[in-house]
Amino acid sequence: MFYEEALSKHVRWQEGLKHFAIIAQEANLDWWTTGKILLPLNGIDTEINDIDFYFHLKDLKRVYDAFSDYIIEPIVSDTWRSNAFQYYGLAYSHCTICMFIEPLATLDIPEPVHFGQYASKNLVTVNWNGYDIKVPPIELYINTLMRWGKKERAESIKNAINYTK
Numbered sequence: 001m002f003y004e005e006a007l008s009k010h011v012r013w014q015e016g017l018k019h020f021a022i023i024a025q026e027a028n029l030d031w032w033t034t035g036k037i038l039l040p041l042n043g044i045d046t047e048i049n050d051i052d053f054y055f056h057l058k059d060l061k062r063v064y065d066a067f068s069d070y071i072i073e074p075i076v077s078d079t080w081r082s083n084a085f086q087y088y089g090l091a092y093s094h095c096t097i098c099m100f101i102e103p104l105a106t107l108d109i110p111e112p113v114h115f116g117q118y119a120s121k122n123l124v125t126v127n128w129n130g131y132d133i134k135v136p137p138i139e140l141y142i143n144t145l146m147r148w149g150k151k152e153r154a155e156s157i158k159n160a161i162n163y164t165k
Contacts (some may be wrong), residue, residue, distance in 0.1 A: 006048075007159055009016055011047070011048055011049055011096075012094040012095050013037070013040075013048040013050075013051055013094070013095045014094075014129075015094035015095070016051055016085070016093050016094035016095035016096075016097060017033075017037070017095075017128070017131075017133075018129065018131065019044055019093045019094060020051070020053060020067070020070075020091075020097055021062065021090065021091060021131050021133065022160055023066050023067060024053070024066065024120070026064070026066075027062055027063075027066035028061055029051060029055060029062060029063060029066060029072055030059065031054060031055050032053075032054050032119075032120065032123050032133075032134040032135060032136075033052055033134075033135055034052060034054070034114045034115050034136050034141065035052045035114070035115065035118060035141070036048055036049070037049075037051055037052070037135075038114075038135055038138050038141050039157065039160075040128075041126045041128050041133060041135060041147075042126065042161065044160045044161070046134055047087045048095070048138070048150060049096070049100055050095060050096040050097065051095060051097050051098070052096070052098045052100060052103075052115070052128075053097055053099050053100070054100045054103070054115070054120065055089045055099070055100070055102075056101070056102060057086055057087075057102040059081075059088040060075070060087060060101055063075065063099065063101065065157055066078060067091050067099070068109070069089070069093040070092055070097070071089055071092045071099075072089045072090050072091060072092050073074075073089050073090035073091075074085050074089055075089030075101065076088070076089065076132070081100070082137075083104070083105055083107065084100075084103065084104055084105060084115075085100045085101060085102060085105065086101050086105055087100075087101035087102065088100055088101070089100075090140075100115070102110050103117050104116075104117075105119060110152075111141075111147065112138045112140060112148065113140070113144045114136050114141040114143075114144045115136075115144075116139055116159055117135035119142075120136075120139055122136060122137065122140075122154050123135060123136055124136070138157070141157070142154045142157055142158060145157070
């Protein structure tokens, strides 16, 4: 994990995504993912540093129970992410997994972001290696990048999507 964080070792995000997807499915948890992971899930090759898993507040105890063997930073409400999510924690299985519980409504002000409540209510399903994974539309990620001033990155994603679709 430390080598991956220092970027001196390849991050095994595929294995981490598969393992956590299996755990979430077995625990019957409703989850979704977003962020840079949207690129390979949409057929765009890129390096991934970590994976973000999003859950609903009603499932907090079940999330903790299902992933307890992998949690490296407890899922708590008093974190540096408290201004965006009700709870946040870290887990590790083949890669670092950021665990977000219930995005706050303020994230989508003035416009929706790819990790807010609007995104959580407008998910689409992509099939990745035989697993159905819920994600927000990649266009929402592109719009967020544009608002953050990452126009070059957003344009390269737009070009790649048009090329692959």
